[in-house]
Amino acid sequence: MNARPWLIRGARVLGGPVQSVLLRDGLVAALGQAAERDAAGAHARVLDAGGLLALPGLVDLHTHLREPGREDAETVETGSRAAAAGGFAAVHAMANTSPVADSAGVVEQVWRLGRDAGWTDVRPVGAVTVGLAGERLAEIGAMADSPARVRVFSDDGHCVADPLVMRRALEYVRAVDGVVAQHAQEPRLTVGAQMNEGSVSADLGLPGWPSVAEEAIVARDVLLAAHVRSRVHVCHVSTAGSVEIVRLAKRRGLPVTAEVTPHHLLLTDDEVRSYDPVFKVNPPLRRPEDVAALRRGVADGTIDVIATDHAPHPREDKECEWAAAAMGMTGLETALGVVQAALVDSGFLTWAEVAERMSRAPAVIGRLDDPALGAHRHTGRLAAGEPGHVTVHDPGAAWTPSPGSMQTMGTNTPFAGRLLPGRAVATFLRGEPTALDGVPVDDAPGAPSAGGGRR
Numbered sequence: 001m002n003a004r005p006w007l008i009r010g011a012r013v014l015g016g017p018v019q020s021v022l023l024r025d026g027l028v029a030a031l032g033q034a035a036e037r038d039a040a041g042a043h044a045r046v047l048d049a050g051g052l053l054a055l056p057g058l059v060d061l062h063t064h065l066r067e068p069g070r071e072d073a074e075t076v077e078t079g080s081r082a083a084a085a086g087g088f089a090a091v092h093a094m095a096n097t098s099p100v101a102d103s104a105g106v107v108e109q110v111w112r113l114g115r116d117a118g119w120t121d122v123r124p125v126g127a128v129t130v131g132l133a134g135e136r137l138a139e140i141g142a143m144a145d146s147p148a149r150v151r152v153f154s155d156d157g158h159c160v161a162d163p164l165v166m167r168r169a170l171e172y173v174r175a176v177d178g179v180v181a182q183h184a185q186e187p188r189l190t191v192g193a194q195m196n197e198g199s200v201s202a203d204l205g206l207p208g209w210p211s212v213a214e215e216a217i218v219a220r221d222v223l224l225a226a227h228v229r230s231r232v233h234v235c236h237v238s239t240a241g242s243v244e245i246v247r248l249a250k251r252r253g254l255p256v257t258a259e260v261t262p263h264h265l266l267l268t269d270d271e272v273r274s275y276d277p278v279f280k281v282n283p284p285l286r287r288p289e290d291v292a293a294l295r296r297g298v299a300d301g302t303i304d305v306i307a308t309d310h311a312p313h314p315r316e317d318k319e320c321e322w323a324a325a326a327m328g329m330t331g332l333e334t335a336l337g338v339v340q341a342a343l344v345d346s347g348f349l350t351w352a353e354v355a356e357r358m359s360r361a362p363a364v365i366g367r368l369d370d371p372a373l374g375a376h377r378h379t380g381r382l383a384a385g386e387p388g389h390v391t392v393h394d395p396g397a398a399w400t401p402s403p404g405s406m407q408t409m410g411t412n413t414p415f416a417g418r419l420l421p422g423r424a425v426a427t428f429l430r431g432e433p434t435a436l437d438g439v440p441v442d443d444a445p446g447a448p449s450a451g452g453g454r455r
């Protein structure tokens with residue numbers, strides 16, 4: 001079966017020179033003049049990308065899809081549609097579902113739901129401990145060997161706080177070439193915490209979540225990972241001190257990677273003065289000096305990855321008083337626009353570096369570049385012969401997000417009413433569009449209206 005190829009005509013590839021990109025047979029077939037020449041003979045379909053950017057398909061290392069168990073918040077189908085609309089070609093689905101993704105059966109279920117929906121490659125994250133309880137290790141080997149091929153393990157939402165359990169987890173994941181993605185939060189230091197501990201929490205009289213509760217776990221875990229020669233990844237780094245610890249660890253050659261969310265790169269704890277629970281998130285929004293340190297950390301490569309921590313909630317869990325509201329924000333559809341605002345337009349990152357932080361590094365950390373994945377590989381590279389996953393971004397399409405106009409079921413975007421400078425306009429997965437003109441392509445192969453799975 002040979003579908004007609006696609007030509008993405010005249011995009012600035014990785015923000016560099018204007019080139020056309022030809023997608024054929026699931027791959028990037030050619031760039032530049034060769035792409036134009038081959039497209040003419042093959043009756044290619046054309047996306048006019050003048051003034052737009054072409055990036056390797058984005059990979060999210062940290063997404064909450066909520067299924068199974070909280071289908072009132074999001075499903076694999078709605079969340080992966082949101083991912084396609086936001087420019088993502090693959091997402092890692094976090095394990096804090098109900099039941100928890102702590103067994104081969106649950107990760108395989110999530111993997112199949114993602115494959116059948118067909119909007120984006122859904123890579124399940126396996127829990128580190130049974131039930132996220134922090135006590136007994138989950139079926140790490142069985143999840144790694146399952147069809148879901150789990151390589152990222154996380155109790156996200158909870159910290160693996162017991163140092164002996166964390167040590168054993170690091171030893172187990174090493175054997176499957178996996179990584180522990182730690183939600184760094186010392187639980188004893190954050191009991192009842194409602195926001196960042198600092199001058200704003202003092203003004204508001206809300207219980208604080210101190211920076212040291214994150215930094216103490218980050219410091220411990222880089223030392224543990226070095227001791228057992230295994231990989232640790234720090235989820236959603238939020239403080240200047242954590243950035244400094246990761247920087248020192250990398251300088252010593254320790255096996256640590258780190259991520260930051262778009263919201264921690266743009267928003268501060270001053271937002272909490274509104275008492276609008278849309279700004280309640282874990283880890284909490286921090287001080288302006290933390291935001292500045294996070295931006296510098298992404299710029300100098302201390303922070304490897306920008307990951308969304310997309311966390312949709314049903315309205316009733318968010319639209320209530322601050323103390324009762326759930327923690328979390330949606331992020332898949334706003335990520336690229338926020339990154340442009342926080343890092344590109346302000347000179348911290350080039351678009352090629354955005355591709356490194358939002359595609360290449362997360363693909364490598366999640367081992368999506370493994371040749372054994374075949375057509376489902378993600379390399380984070382946009383070059384001839386690479387998988388045909390491409391994100392097309394319009395850096396001039398200023399827009400104002402509003403909850404009602406998003407694909408996610410979650411209405412909890414902290415960027416509602418805020419002008420973002422650009423947005424993803426098209427996403428290609430294995431050479432076929434999953435989103436065009438900023439919306440999911442409902443007749444994309446594999447979409448439900450086309451009657452079944454992509455493969």
Ligand SMILES: [Zn+2]
Pocket residue numbers: 156157158183235236282283
């Ligand atoms: Zn977390």
